[in-house]
Amino acid sequence: MKRDYLLRGLIFCPECGSRLAGKARYGNRFYRCNNVDKIAGSRVCNGSYIPAEQVEHAVWNAVSDSHNNPELLADQYRKQLADSQVTNEFDLNKKQITLALKRVVVQENRMTDAYRNEAIELDRYKLEMNQLSARRKTLEQQQE
Numbered sequence: 437m438k439r440d441y442l443l444r445g446l447i448f449c450p451e452c453g454s455r456l457a458g459k460a461r462y463g464n465r466f467y468r469c470n471n472v473d474k475i476a477g478s479r480v481c482n483g484s485y486i487p488a489e490q491v492e493h494a495v496w497n498a499v500s501d502s503h504n505n506p507e508l509l510a511d512q513y514r515k516q517l518a519d520s521q522v523t524n525e526f527d528l529n530k531k532q533i534t535l536a537l538k539r540v541v542v543q544e545n546r547m548t549d550a551y552r553n554e555a556i557e558l559d560r561y562k563l564e565m566n567q568l569s570a571r572r573k574t575l576e577q578q579q580e
């Protein structure tokens with residue numbers, strides 16, 4: 437039976453900050469830290485199983501809240517934007533550049549949505565879009 441993990445790869449381990457993966461256990465859905473030592477194959481982090489319904493419910497509530505609180509939503513967009521720029525540009529290989537470019541497009545779309553939904557002001561929208569387009573140019577240059 438196929439199981440859906442809506443938040444797979446989108447939420448992070450509270451112990452070590454790694455992405456959480458979806459995991460079925462005793463017929464229930466869980467999220468668990470995916471931090472595995474790639475060489476030894478052993479588990480690096482002892483982050484516990486988190487019941488999927490519980491965390492999905494919590495995230496759903498947070499998303500609902502953020503719709504009632506545009507400032508919170510805008511903060512999250514800014515944080516995502518900042519996170520995406522932490523990546524060391526010099527270490528990017530071709531595949532990573534392609535992925536990074538896709539993320540830029542996704543972020544541009546999100547920004548546009550945020551602006552359309554009046555979650556952010558025009559000035560901020562312009563500023564963020566300028567930053568994104570600068571990043572896109574940097575990435576496109578590296579791709580050549």
Ligand SMILES: [Zn+2]
Pocket residue numbers: 449450451452453454469470471481482483
């Ligand atoms: Zn972990």
